Amino acid sequence: MIFQVILNALVQTAIYLIISLGLTLIFGVMKIPNLTHGAMYALGAFIHYSLIEFLGLPFVPALFIAALAAFGGGSVLERVFFRGTGDSPVVAIICGIGLSTILINVITNIWGAWPLRIQTPFSYVLKIGGSAISLHNVVIIIVSISIAILLYAFLKWTKFGCAVRGVSQDQEAASLIGVNVNTVGMITFSLGTMLASIGGMFTAPITAASPGMGASAEIMGFAIIILGGMGSLGGAIVGAFLLGFVDTFVTTYISGGYGGAVAFVFMIIVILLKPSGLFGKKGRQI
Protein backbone atom coordinates (compact mmCIF):
# COMPACT_ATOMS: atom_id res chain seq x y z
CA MET A 1 0.00 0.00 0.00
CA ILE A 2 2.59 2.56 1.09
CA PHE A 3 4.76 1.75 -1.93
CA GLN A 4 1.79 2.30 -4.23
CA VAL A 5 1.11 5.68 -2.64
CA ILE A 6 4.73 6.67 -3.07
CA LEU A 7 4.55 5.69 -6.76
CA ASN A 8 1.42 7.81 -7.22
CA ALA A 9 3.08 10.70 -5.43
CA LEU A 10 6.08 10.42 -7.75
CA VAL A 11 3.83 10.64 -10.82
CA GLN A 12 2.04 13.67 -9.33
CA THR A 13 5.41 15.26 -8.55
CA ALA A 14 6.62 14.69 -12.11
CA ILE A 15 3.57 16.47 -13.58
CA TYR A 16 3.86 19.35 -11.11
CA LEU A 17 7.56 19.60 -11.89
CA ILE A 18 7.00 20.06 -15.64
CA ILE A 19 4.48 22.86 -15.00
CA SER A 20 6.39 24.66 -12.28
CA LEU A 21 9.73 24.59 -14.13
CA GLY A 22 8.12 26.62 -16.91
CA LEU A 23 6.54 29.06 -14.47
CA THR A 24 9.69 29.60 -12.48
CA LEU A 25 11.74 30.08 -15.63
CA ILE A 26 9.38 32.82 -16.83
CA PHE A 27 9.25 34.46 -13.43
CA GLY A 28 13.01 34.36 -13.02
CA VAL A 29 13.70 36.16 -16.27
CA MET A 30 10.68 38.38 -16.88
CA LYS A 31 9.59 38.96 -13.25
CA ILE A 32 5.92 38.46 -14.11
CA PRO A 33 3.47 35.83 -12.87
CA ASN A 34 2.36 34.18 -16.09
CA LEU A 35 -1.37 33.68 -15.69
CA THR A 36 -1.71 32.32 -19.24
CA HIS A 37 0.21 29.21 -18.17
CA GLY A 38 -2.92 27.18 -17.43
CA ALA A 39 -4.57 28.16 -20.72
CA MET A 40 -1.47 27.17 -22.70
CA TYR A 41 -1.38 23.88 -20.77
CA ALA A 42 -4.91 23.15 -22.01
CA LEU A 43 -4.19 24.47 -25.52
CA GLY A 44 -1.20 22.14 -25.86
CA ALA A 45 -3.33 19.14 -24.95
CA PHE A 46 -6.02 20.11 -27.49
CA ILE A 47 -3.58 20.74 -30.34
CA HIS A 48 -2.02 17.38 -29.55
CA TYR A 49 -5.47 15.77 -29.63
CA SER A 50 -6.26 17.29 -33.05
CA LEU A 51 -2.94 16.19 -34.53
CA ILE A 52 -3.58 12.62 -33.40
CA GLU A 53 -7.28 12.41 -34.28
CA PHE A 54 -7.53 14.43 -37.49
CA LEU A 55 -4.08 14.11 -39.05
CA GLY A 56 -3.53 10.56 -37.82
CA LEU A 57 -0.07 11.24 -36.45
CA PRO A 58 1.36 8.89 -33.80
CA PHE A 59 1.55 10.09 -30.18
CA VAL A 60 5.22 11.05 -29.97
CA PRO A 61 5.70 13.00 -33.25
CA ALA A 62 2.42 14.83 -32.58
CA LEU A 63 3.82 15.77 -29.18
CA PHE A 64 6.89 17.37 -30.73
CA ILE A 65 4.81 19.32 -33.28
CA ALA A 66 2.36 20.53 -30.65
CA ALA A 67 5.24 21.57 -28.40
CA LEU A 68 6.74 23.59 -31.27
CA ALA A 69 3.33 25.20 -31.89
CA ALA A 70 3.14 26.15 -28.20
CA PHE A 71 6.67 27.57 -28.47
CA GLY A 72 5.50 29.76 -31.35
CA GLY A 73 2.35 30.75 -29.48
CA GLY A 74 4.42 31.68 -26.44
CA SER A 75 6.70 33.93 -28.49
CA VAL A 76 3.66 35.71 -29.97
CA LEU A 77 2.19 36.24 -26.49
CA GLU A 78 5.46 37.63 -25.18
CA ARG A 79 6.13 39.93 -28.14
CA VAL A 80 2.62 41.37 -28.39
CA PHE A 81 1.39 41.47 -24.80
CA PHE A 82 3.90 40.78 -22.05
CA ARG A 83 7.00 42.66 -23.20
CA GLY A 84 7.53 45.59 -20.89
CA THR A 85 4.90 44.63 -18.34
CA GLY A 86 7.59 43.52 -15.89
CA ASP A 87 7.65 46.95 -14.25
CA SER A 88 4.19 46.67 -12.74
CA PRO A 89 2.85 43.27 -11.65
CA VAL A 90 -0.76 44.46 -11.79
CA VAL A 91 -0.59 45.12 -15.54
CA ALA A 92 0.88 41.65 -16.10
CA ILE A 93 -1.79 40.04 -13.89
CA ILE A 94 -4.73 41.76 -15.63
CA CYS A 95 -3.22 41.13 -19.04
CA GLY A 96 -2.83 37.45 -18.13
CA ILE A 97 -6.43 37.21 -16.90
CA GLY A 98 -7.73 38.77 -20.12
CA LEU A 99 -5.58 36.57 -22.33
CA SER A 100 -6.47 33.34 -20.55
CA THR A 101 -10.18 34.25 -20.80
CA ILE A 102 -9.71 34.66 -24.55
CA LEU A 103 -7.67 31.46 -24.95
CA ILE A 104 -10.09 29.32 -22.92
CA ASN A 105 -13.03 30.75 -24.89
CA VAL A 106 -11.30 29.96 -28.18
CA ILE A 107 -10.56 26.39 -27.02
CA THR A 108 -14.18 25.89 -25.94
CA ASN A 109 -15.53 27.20 -29.23
CA ILE A 110 -13.23 25.12 -31.39
CA TRP A 111 -13.14 21.81 -29.54
CA GLY A 112 -16.26 22.02 -27.37
CA ALA A 113 -16.62 21.93 -23.61
CA TRP A 114 -16.77 18.13 -23.34
CA PRO A 115 -13.71 16.34 -22.02
CA LEU A 116 -11.74 14.61 -24.77
CA ARG A 117 -9.63 11.55 -24.14
CA ILE A 118 -6.32 10.99 -25.85
CA GLN A 119 -5.22 7.36 -26.26
CA THR A 120 -1.71 6.83 -25.03
CA PRO A 121 0.52 4.26 -26.78
CA PHE A 122 2.11 3.45 -23.41
CA SER A 123 -0.84 1.60 -21.97
CA TYR A 124 1.11 -1.39 -20.60
CA VAL A 125 0.85 -1.75 -16.82
CA LEU A 126 3.97 -2.66 -14.92
CA LYS A 127 3.68 -4.75 -11.74
CA ILE A 128 6.28 -4.09 -9.09
CA GLY A 129 5.70 -6.28 -6.07
CA GLY A 130 2.18 -5.63 -4.88
CA SER A 131 1.78 -2.30 -6.65
CA ALA A 132 1.13 -1.30 -10.22
CA ILE A 133 2.15 1.63 -12.39
CA SER A 134 1.22 2.20 -15.99
CA LEU A 135 4.00 2.65 -18.54
CA HIS A 136 2.57 6.11 -19.37
CA ASN A 137 3.29 7.25 -15.83
CA VAL A 138 6.81 5.86 -16.01
CA VAL A 139 7.28 7.84 -19.23
CA ILE A 140 6.02 11.00 -17.46
CA ILE A 141 8.57 10.53 -14.69
CA ILE A 142 11.39 9.94 -17.19
CA VAL A 143 10.34 12.95 -19.30
CA SER A 144 10.17 15.30 -16.33
CA ILE A 145 13.56 14.19 -15.02
CA SER A 146 15.11 14.62 -18.46
CA ILE A 147 13.48 18.06 -18.86
CA ALA A 148 14.95 19.15 -15.54
CA ILE A 149 18.40 17.84 -16.53
CA LEU A 150 18.25 19.40 -20.00
CA LEU A 151 17.13 22.74 -18.58
CA TYR A 152 19.94 22.66 -16.03
CA ALA A 153 22.48 21.84 -18.73
CA PHE A 154 21.08 24.55 -21.01
CA LEU A 155 21.30 27.21 -18.31
CA LYS A 156 24.65 26.06 -16.98
CA TRP A 157 26.75 25.24 -20.01
CA THR A 158 25.44 27.11 -23.07
CA LYS A 159 26.21 30.72 -23.90
CA PHE A 160 22.54 31.55 -24.25
CA GLY A 161 21.82 29.94 -20.89
CA CYS A 162 24.47 32.14 -19.35
CA ALA A 163 22.69 35.17 -20.86
CA VAL A 164 19.41 33.94 -19.37
CA ARG A 165 20.99 33.69 -15.92
CA GLY A 166 22.49 37.12 -16.37
CA VAL A 167 19.15 38.70 -17.26
CA SER A 168 17.45 37.00 -14.33
CA GLN A 169 20.02 38.47 -11.96
CA ASP A 170 20.14 42.02 -13.26
CA GLN A 171 18.41 43.12 -16.42
CA GLU A 172 20.20 46.45 -16.82
CA ALA A 173 23.66 45.09 -16.17
CA ALA A 174 23.03 42.27 -18.63
CA SER A 175 21.97 44.70 -21.35
CA LEU A 176 25.10 46.78 -20.66
CA ILE A 177 27.42 43.89 -21.47
CA GLY A 178 25.63 43.26 -24.77
CA VAL A 179 22.90 40.73 -23.92
CA ASN A 180 19.75 41.26 -25.95
CA VAL A 181 17.28 41.30 -23.09
CA ASN A 182 14.23 41.21 -25.37
CA THR A 183 15.37 38.07 -27.21
CA VAL A 184 16.24 36.35 -23.95
CA GLY A 185 12.82 37.24 -22.54
CA MET A 186 11.05 35.97 -25.65
CA ILE A 187 12.93 32.65 -25.79
CA THR A 188 12.47 31.93 -22.07
CA PHE A 189 8.79 32.83 -22.16
CA SER A 190 8.31 30.53 -25.17
CA LEU A 191 10.30 27.76 -23.47
CA GLY A 192 8.16 28.10 -20.35
CA THR A 193 4.98 27.98 -22.40
CA MET A 194 6.28 24.92 -24.24
CA LEU A 195 6.89 23.17 -20.92
CA ALA A 196 3.32 24.02 -19.86
CA SER A 197 1.94 22.49 -23.04
CA ILE A 198 4.07 19.35 -22.61
CA GLY A 199 2.61 19.01 -19.11
CA GLY A 200 -0.87 19.28 -20.59
CA MET A 201 -0.17 16.70 -23.28
CA PHE A 202 1.03 14.14 -20.76
CA THR A 203 -1.81 14.80 -18.31
CA ALA A 204 -4.60 14.60 -20.91
CA PRO A 205 -4.44 10.78 -21.33
CA ILE A 206 -4.81 10.42 -17.53
CA THR A 207 -7.51 12.98 -16.70
CA ALA A 208 -8.97 13.78 -20.17
CA ALA A 209 -8.58 17.17 -21.83
CA SER A 210 -11.07 19.92 -20.99
CA PRO A 211 -10.80 23.70 -21.48
CA GLY A 212 -10.63 24.39 -17.74
CA MET A 213 -8.03 21.71 -17.00
CA GLY A 214 -5.27 24.29 -16.67
CA ALA A 215 -6.72 26.30 -13.79
CA SER A 216 -5.93 23.95 -10.94
CA ALA A 217 -2.58 22.99 -12.48
CA GLU A 218 -1.62 26.65 -12.74
CA ILE A 219 -2.55 27.39 -9.14
CA MET A 220 -0.58 24.36 -7.95
CA GLY A 221 2.34 25.50 -10.09
CA PHE A 222 2.26 28.90 -8.41
CA ALA A 223 2.07 27.31 -4.97
CA ILE A 224 5.15 25.23 -5.82
CA ILE A 225 7.26 28.09 -7.08
CA ILE A 226 6.29 30.29 -4.12
CA LEU A 227 7.22 27.47 -1.78
CA GLY A 228 10.54 26.85 -3.48
CA GLY A 229 11.39 30.48 -4.07
CA MET A 230 10.23 32.22 -7.21
CA GLY A 231 12.69 32.10 -10.06
CA SER A 232 14.78 29.29 -8.58
CA LEU A 233 14.98 26.00 -10.46
CA GLY A 234 16.17 23.95 -7.50
CA GLY A 235 13.37 25.46 -5.44
CA ALA A 236 10.83 24.37 -8.05
CA ILE A 237 12.13 20.77 -7.88
CA VAL A 238 11.99 20.65 -4.07
CA GLY A 239 8.61 22.42 -4.03
CA ALA A 240 7.17 19.97 -6.56
CA PHE A 241 8.36 17.03 -4.43
CA LEU A 242 6.94 18.49 -1.22
CA LEU A 243 3.54 19.46 -2.59
CA GLY A 244 3.27 16.35 -4.77
CA PHE A 245 3.81 14.10 -1.75
CA VAL A 246 1.67 16.19 0.63
CA ASP A 247 -1.16 16.30 -1.91
CA THR A 248 -1.08 12.55 -2.63
CA PHE A 249 -0.70 11.44 0.98
CA VAL A 250 -3.49 13.69 2.26
CA THR A 251 -5.75 12.62 -0.59
CA THR A 252 -5.08 8.94 0.13
CA TYR A 253 -5.16 8.89 3.91
CA ILE A 254 -7.45 11.78 4.94
CA SER A 255 -9.90 13.02 2.31
CA GLY A 256 -9.89 13.73 -1.40
CA GLY A 257 -11.09 17.28 -0.94
CA TYR A 258 -8.34 18.33 1.44
CA GLY A 259 -5.35 17.45 -0.77
CA GLY A 260 -5.04 20.90 -2.31
CA ALA A 261 -6.03 22.70 0.89
CA VAL A 262 -3.31 21.09 3.02
CA ALA A 263 -0.77 21.80 0.30
CA PHE A 264 -1.75 25.49 0.39
CA VAL A 265 -1.54 25.64 4.19
CA PHE A 266 1.92 24.14 3.94
CA MET A 267 2.88 26.79 1.40
CA ILE A 268 1.45 29.65 3.45
CA ILE A 269 3.34 28.52 6.55
CA VAL A 270 6.60 28.42 4.59
CA ILE A 271 6.17 31.89 3.08
CA LEU A 272 5.27 33.32 6.47
CA LEU A 273 8.48 31.99 7.97
CA LYS A 274 10.58 32.89 4.94
CA PRO A 275 8.81 35.28 2.54
CA SER A 276 11.21 34.65 -0.32
CA GLY A 277 10.55 30.89 -0.28
CA LEU A 278 12.81 27.98 0.64
CA PHE A 279 15.48 28.69 -1.97
CA GLY A 280 14.67 32.27 -2.93
CA LYS A 281 17.16 35.08 -2.80
CA LYS A 282 17.77 36.46 0.67
CA GLY A 283 15.80 39.54 1.63
CA ARG A 284 12.59 40.84 0.20
CA GLN A 285 12.13 41.51 -3.44
CA ILE A 286 10.34 44.64 -4.51
Added chain:
Amino acid sequence: MTRILDLFNKKITYLFIFIAIVILVLMLPLYFTSAYLLRLMVTIGFSIITALCFNLVIGYMGYPSLSQSVFYGVGGYTMALITLRLGVSPWIALILSPLTGFAIGYLVAIPFLKLRSMFFAIGTLAFTMLVNAILINLHTITGAEAGLRGIPRLVKSDTAFFYLQIVLIILILFGTKILVESYWGKILVAIREDEDLAPHFGINTTKYKRLTFALVSAFTGLAGAMFISYQTYISSNYFTIGSSFTILACTVVGGGGSLLGPILGGLVVVGAPELLREVLKGMYIWRPCFVGAILVAVILLFPGGIYGGFQKLAGYLRKWGEK
Protein backbone atom coordinates in the same frame (compact mmCIF):
# COMPACT_ATOMS: atom_id res chain seq x y z
CA MET B 1 -12.13 78.21 -24.22
CA THR B 2 -9.90 78.83 -21.20
CA ARG B 3 -12.70 80.66 -19.41
CA ILE B 4 -15.01 77.65 -19.63
CA LEU B 5 -12.28 75.35 -18.35
CA ASP B 6 -11.53 77.74 -15.49
CA LEU B 7 -15.12 77.52 -14.44
CA PHE B 8 -14.79 73.76 -14.32
CA ASN B 9 -11.84 74.03 -12.02
CA LYS B 10 -13.95 75.53 -9.29
CA LYS B 11 -14.83 73.10 -6.55
CA ILE B 12 -18.42 74.29 -6.31
CA THR B 13 -18.96 73.35 -9.94
CA TYR B 14 -17.75 69.85 -9.23
CA LEU B 15 -20.23 69.63 -6.37
CA PHE B 16 -23.09 70.66 -8.65
CA ILE B 17 -22.02 68.16 -11.30
CA PHE B 18 -21.83 65.47 -8.61
CA ILE B 19 -25.34 66.28 -7.34
CA ALA B 20 -26.68 66.34 -10.91
CA ILE B 21 -25.18 62.90 -11.61
CA VAL B 22 -26.59 61.51 -8.35
CA ILE B 23 -30.07 62.79 -9.19
CA LEU B 24 -29.76 61.38 -12.69
CA VAL B 25 -28.73 57.97 -11.31
CA LEU B 26 -31.54 58.07 -8.73
CA MET B 27 -34.03 58.60 -11.54
CA LEU B 28 -32.72 55.65 -13.56
CA PRO B 29 -35.16 53.06 -12.11
CA LEU B 30 -38.07 55.24 -13.31
CA TYR B 31 -36.99 54.78 -16.92
CA PHE B 32 -35.46 51.30 -16.88
CA THR B 33 -38.38 49.40 -15.47
CA SER B 34 -37.49 46.01 -16.94
CA ALA B 35 -36.37 43.43 -14.36
CA TYR B 36 -33.30 42.55 -16.42
CA LEU B 37 -31.98 46.11 -16.55
CA LEU B 38 -32.66 46.68 -12.87
CA ARG B 39 -30.83 43.49 -11.96
CA LEU B 40 -27.94 44.50 -14.18
CA MET B 41 -27.74 47.90 -12.47
CA VAL B 42 -27.70 46.29 -9.04
CA THR B 43 -24.98 43.85 -10.16
CA ILE B 44 -22.89 46.74 -11.47
CA GLY B 45 -23.56 48.54 -8.18
CA PHE B 46 -22.07 45.70 -6.14
CA SER B 47 -18.93 45.54 -8.26
CA ILE B 48 -18.57 49.33 -7.98
CA ILE B 49 -18.81 49.14 -4.18
CA THR B 50 -16.19 46.41 -3.89
CA ALA B 51 -13.94 48.17 -6.37
CA LEU B 52 -14.26 51.47 -4.46
CA CYS B 53 -13.21 49.72 -1.25
CA PHE B 54 -10.37 47.86 -2.92
CA ASN B 55 -9.13 51.13 -4.43
CA LEU B 56 -7.70 52.12 -1.05
CA VAL B 57 -5.57 49.00 -0.89
CA ILE B 58 -4.35 48.85 -4.47
CA GLY B 59 -4.62 52.45 -5.62
CA TYR B 60 -3.39 54.33 -2.56
CA MET B 61 -1.42 51.70 -0.64
CA GLY B 62 -0.13 49.83 -3.71
CA TYR B 63 -0.83 46.25 -2.60
CA PRO B 64 -2.37 44.10 -5.37
CA SER B 65 -4.51 41.85 -3.18
CA LEU B 66 -6.22 38.89 -4.82
CA SER B 67 -8.20 37.85 -1.75
CA GLN B 68 -10.95 40.48 -1.84
CA SER B 69 -13.51 37.81 -2.64
CA VAL B 70 -12.63 36.13 0.66
CA PHE B 71 -13.77 39.19 2.61
CA TYR B 72 -16.77 39.53 0.35
CA GLY B 73 -17.51 35.93 1.34
CA VAL B 74 -16.90 36.59 5.04
CA GLY B 75 -19.65 39.22 4.94
CA GLY B 76 -21.86 36.97 2.86
CA TYR B 77 -21.53 33.97 5.15
CA THR B 78 -22.05 36.17 8.23
CA MET B 79 -25.34 37.28 6.72
CA ALA B 80 -26.35 33.78 5.63
CA LEU B 81 -25.42 31.87 8.78
CA ILE B 82 -26.73 34.43 11.28
CA THR B 83 -30.09 34.88 9.58
CA LEU B 84 -30.59 31.17 8.80
CA ARG B 85 -29.21 29.54 11.97
CA LEU B 86 -30.16 32.17 14.55
CA GLY B 87 -33.18 33.57 12.77
CA VAL B 88 -32.43 37.22 13.53
CA SER B 89 -33.33 40.16 11.33
CA PRO B 90 -31.04 40.69 8.31
CA TRP B 91 -30.38 44.27 9.47
CA ILE B 92 -28.62 42.97 12.59
CA ALA B 93 -26.57 40.64 10.38
CA LEU B 94 -25.75 43.63 8.17
CA ILE B 95 -24.37 45.49 11.19
CA LEU B 96 -22.37 42.44 12.32
CA SER B 97 -20.85 41.71 8.89
CA PRO B 98 -18.37 44.62 8.86
CA LEU B 99 -17.21 43.54 12.32
CA THR B 100 -16.39 40.00 11.20
CA GLY B 101 -14.89 41.46 8.03
CA PHE B 102 -12.66 43.74 10.11
CA ALA B 103 -11.57 40.96 12.46
CA ILE B 104 -10.73 38.48 9.72
CA GLY B 105 -9.15 41.19 7.57
CA TYR B 106 -6.86 42.14 10.46
CA LEU B 107 -5.91 38.51 11.09
CA VAL B 108 -5.13 37.99 7.39
CA ALA B 109 -3.17 41.26 7.25
CA ILE B 110 -0.75 40.22 10.03
CA PRO B 111 1.04 37.53 8.02
CA PHE B 112 0.29 38.52 4.43
CA LEU B 113 1.26 42.19 4.52
CA LYS B 114 4.82 41.02 5.21
CA LEU B 115 4.95 40.08 1.54
CA ARG B 116 5.26 42.69 -1.16
CA SER B 117 4.16 43.42 -4.69
CA MET B 118 4.15 40.21 -6.75
CA PHE B 119 4.65 37.96 -3.74
CA PHE B 120 1.70 39.56 -1.99
CA ALA B 121 -0.43 39.00 -5.10
CA ILE B 122 0.52 35.33 -5.36
CA GLY B 123 0.28 34.75 -1.61
CA THR B 124 -3.24 36.17 -1.44
CA LEU B 125 -4.14 34.19 -4.56
CA ALA B 126 -3.13 31.01 -2.74
CA PHE B 127 -5.06 32.15 0.33
CA THR B 128 -8.22 32.56 -1.77
CA MET B 129 -7.74 29.07 -3.17
CA LEU B 130 -7.29 27.72 0.35
CA VAL B 131 -10.45 29.40 1.64
CA ASN B 132 -12.38 28.09 -1.34
CA ALA B 133 -11.15 24.55 -0.67
CA ILE B 134 -12.23 24.90 2.98
CA LEU B 135 -15.67 26.23 1.99
CA ILE B 136 -16.22 23.27 -0.29
CA ASN B 137 -15.03 20.74 2.29
CA LEU B 138 -17.12 22.13 5.17
CA HIS B 139 -20.29 21.56 3.21
CA THR B 140 -22.34 20.76 6.31
CA ILE B 141 -21.89 24.35 7.52
CA THR B 142 -21.47 26.37 4.35
CA GLY B 143 -23.55 24.39 1.87
CA ALA B 144 -20.50 24.34 -0.46
CA GLU B 145 -21.31 24.73 -4.15
CA ALA B 146 -24.94 23.66 -3.84
CA GLY B 147 -25.41 26.52 -1.41
CA LEU B 148 -27.92 27.63 1.19
CA ARG B 149 -31.31 29.01 0.26
CA GLY B 150 -33.93 31.26 1.83
CA ILE B 151 -31.82 34.12 3.19
CA PRO B 152 -34.18 37.02 4.00
CA ARG B 153 -33.94 40.23 2.02
CA LEU B 154 -33.05 43.55 3.61
CA VAL B 155 -35.64 45.35 1.52
CA LYS B 156 -38.21 43.73 -0.71
CA SER B 157 -37.86 45.28 -4.16
CA ASP B 158 -34.83 45.50 -6.44
CA THR B 159 -35.37 49.25 -6.77
CA ALA B 160 -35.01 49.69 -3.02
CA PHE B 161 -31.76 47.70 -3.17
CA PHE B 162 -30.56 50.03 -5.89
CA TYR B 163 -31.19 53.07 -3.67
CA LEU B 164 -29.50 51.34 -0.74
CA GLN B 165 -26.45 50.85 -2.93
CA ILE B 166 -26.41 54.49 -4.02
CA VAL B 167 -26.38 55.51 -0.35
CA LEU B 168 -23.50 53.15 0.37
CA ILE B 169 -21.56 54.29 -2.71
CA ILE B 170 -21.91 57.96 -1.74
CA LEU B 171 -20.87 57.17 1.85
CA ILE B 172 -17.79 55.26 0.67
CA LEU B 173 -16.92 58.00 -1.85
CA PHE B 174 -16.98 60.71 0.82
CA GLY B 175 -15.26 58.42 3.34
CA THR B 176 -12.47 57.71 0.84
CA LYS B 177 -12.11 61.39 0.03
CA ILE B 178 -11.83 62.39 3.70
CA LEU B 179 -9.43 59.52 4.45
CA VAL B 180 -7.24 60.22 1.43
CA GLU B 181 -6.90 63.91 2.22
CA SER B 182 -6.12 63.26 5.88
CA TYR B 183 -2.79 62.34 7.48
CA TRP B 184 -3.73 58.67 7.11
CA GLY B 185 -4.10 59.04 3.33
CA LYS B 186 -0.73 60.76 3.03
CA ILE B 187 0.83 57.84 4.89
CA LEU B 188 -0.77 55.39 2.47
CA VAL B 189 0.69 57.26 -0.51
CA ALA B 190 4.07 57.32 1.24
CA ILE B 191 3.87 53.53 1.65
CA ARG B 192 2.99 53.13 -2.02
CA GLU B 193 5.82 55.35 -3.21
CA ASP B 194 8.59 53.98 -0.99
CA GLU B 195 7.85 51.64 1.85
CA ASP B 196 11.44 51.44 3.04
CA LEU B 197 11.75 55.20 3.28
CA ALA B 198 8.47 55.84 5.11
CA PRO B 199 9.59 54.48 8.55
CA HIS B 200 12.48 56.95 8.49
CA PHE B 201 9.96 59.75 8.86
CA GLY B 202 8.59 58.16 12.00
CA ILE B 203 5.63 56.48 10.32
CA ASN B 204 4.49 53.18 11.80
CA THR B 205 3.83 51.62 8.39
CA THR B 206 2.84 48.20 9.77
CA LYS B 207 0.05 49.66 11.90
CA TYR B 208 -1.40 51.77 9.11
CA LYS B 209 -1.14 48.99 6.54
CA ARG B 210 -2.97 46.53 8.78
CA LEU B 211 -5.64 49.05 9.78
CA THR B 212 -6.30 50.07 6.18
CA PHE B 213 -6.49 46.47 5.03
CA ALA B 214 -8.89 45.59 7.86
CA LEU B 215 -11.04 48.67 7.20
CA VAL B 216 -11.31 47.80 3.52
CA SER B 217 -12.19 44.20 4.44
CA ALA B 218 -14.92 45.50 6.75
CA PHE B 219 -16.60 47.47 3.98
CA THR B 220 -16.10 44.64 1.49
CA GLY B 221 -17.80 42.38 4.03
CA LEU B 222 -20.70 44.82 4.29
CA ALA B 223 -21.08 44.74 0.51
CA GLY B 224 -20.91 40.94 0.56
CA ALA B 225 -23.67 40.76 3.18
CA MET B 226 -25.85 43.06 1.09
CA PHE B 227 -25.15 41.02 -2.03
CA ILE B 228 -26.11 37.74 -0.35
CA SER B 229 -29.27 39.28 1.07
CA TYR B 230 -30.09 40.51 -2.43
CA GLN B 231 -29.53 37.05 -3.93
CA THR B 232 -31.34 35.28 -1.05
CA TYR B 233 -28.92 32.44 -1.83
CA ILE B 234 -25.28 31.72 -1.02
CA SER B 235 -22.86 29.38 -2.76
CA SER B 236 -19.09 29.01 -2.58
CA ASN B 237 -19.07 29.71 -6.33
CA TYR B 238 -19.60 33.43 -5.68
CA PHE B 239 -16.30 33.67 -3.83
CA THR B 240 -13.82 31.95 -6.10
CA ILE B 241 -10.63 33.48 -7.41
CA GLY B 242 -12.64 34.64 -10.44
CA SER B 243 -14.56 37.20 -8.37
CA SER B 244 -11.28 38.49 -6.94
CA PHE B 245 -10.06 38.95 -10.49
CA THR B 246 -13.24 40.86 -11.35
CA ILE B 247 -12.77 43.22 -8.40
CA LEU B 248 -9.14 43.77 -9.35
CA ALA B 249 -10.09 44.32 -13.00
CA CYS B 250 -12.82 46.86 -12.10
CA THR B 251 -10.40 48.90 -10.01
CA VAL B 252 -7.43 48.80 -12.34
CA VAL B 253 -9.32 49.20 -15.61
CA GLY B 254 -11.19 52.19 -14.18
CA GLY B 255 -8.03 53.67 -12.73
CA GLY B 256 -6.58 52.89 -9.30
CA GLY B 257 -5.60 55.75 -7.06
CA SER B 258 -8.39 58.03 -8.25
CA LEU B 259 -11.73 58.58 -6.57
CA LEU B 260 -13.98 58.01 -9.57
CA GLY B 261 -11.89 55.41 -11.41
CA PRO B 262 -13.51 52.33 -9.82
CA ILE B 263 -16.97 53.59 -10.78
CA LEU B 264 -15.95 53.82 -14.43
CA GLY B 265 -14.22 50.45 -14.10
CA GLY B 266 -17.34 48.78 -12.71
CA LEU B 267 -19.43 50.22 -15.54
CA VAL B 268 -16.98 49.03 -18.20
CA VAL B 269 -15.91 45.63 -16.84
CA VAL B 270 -19.36 44.45 -15.75
CA GLY B 271 -21.55 46.65 -17.96
CA ALA B 272 -19.77 46.38 -21.31
CA PRO B 273 -20.21 42.59 -21.62
CA GLU B 274 -23.98 43.09 -21.25
CA LEU B 275 -24.01 45.81 -23.92
CA LEU B 276 -22.09 43.43 -26.15
CA ARG B 277 -24.83 40.85 -25.59
CA GLU B 278 -27.18 43.10 -27.57
CA VAL B 279 -24.64 43.98 -30.25
CA LEU B 280 -23.24 40.49 -30.80
CA LYS B 281 -26.44 38.54 -30.90
CA GLY B 282 -25.29 36.05 -33.54
CA MET B 283 -21.91 35.34 -32.03
CA TYR B 284 -22.65 35.10 -28.34
CA ILE B 285 -20.30 32.15 -27.90
CA TRP B 286 -17.39 34.50 -28.58
CA ARG B 287 -18.48 36.96 -25.87
CA PRO B 288 -15.73 36.06 -23.33
CA CYS B 289 -13.21 36.80 -26.09
CA PHE B 290 -14.44 40.37 -26.42
CA VAL B 291 -14.47 40.83 -22.65
CA GLY B 292 -10.89 39.59 -22.44
CA ALA B 293 -9.89 41.78 -25.37
CA ILE B 294 -11.37 44.90 -23.71
CA LEU B 295 -9.47 44.09 -20.51
CA VAL B 296 -6.16 43.57 -22.31
CA ALA B 297 -6.61 46.59 -24.59
CA VAL B 298 -7.46 49.00 -21.77
CA ILE B 299 -4.65 47.86 -19.48
CA LEU B 300 -2.00 47.89 -22.21
CA LEU B 301 -3.06 51.15 -23.89
CA PHE B 302 -3.86 53.12 -20.73
CA PRO B 303 -1.85 51.78 -17.78
CA GLY B 304 -3.53 54.45 -15.63
CA GLY B 305 -6.93 53.00 -16.46
CA ILE B 306 -9.84 54.78 -18.12
CA TYR B 307 -9.67 57.65 -15.62
CA GLY B 308 -5.98 58.11 -16.39
CA GLY B 309 -6.84 58.14 -20.09
CA PHE B 310 -9.46 60.84 -19.53
CA GLN B 311 -6.99 62.93 -17.58
CA LYS B 312 -4.47 62.67 -20.40
CA LEU B 313 -7.14 63.70 -22.90
CA ALA B 314 -8.19 66.64 -20.70
CA GLY B 315 -4.55 67.67 -20.48
CA TYR B 316 -4.24 67.73 -24.27
CA LEU B 317 -7.50 69.69 -24.60
CA ARG B 318 -6.32 72.24 -22.04
CA LYS B 319 -3.06 72.74 -23.92
CA TRP B 320 -4.97 73.05 -27.16
CA GLY B 321 -7.30 75.62 -25.58
CA GLU B 322 -4.41 77.73 -24.35
CA LYS B 323 -2.94 78.08 -27.83
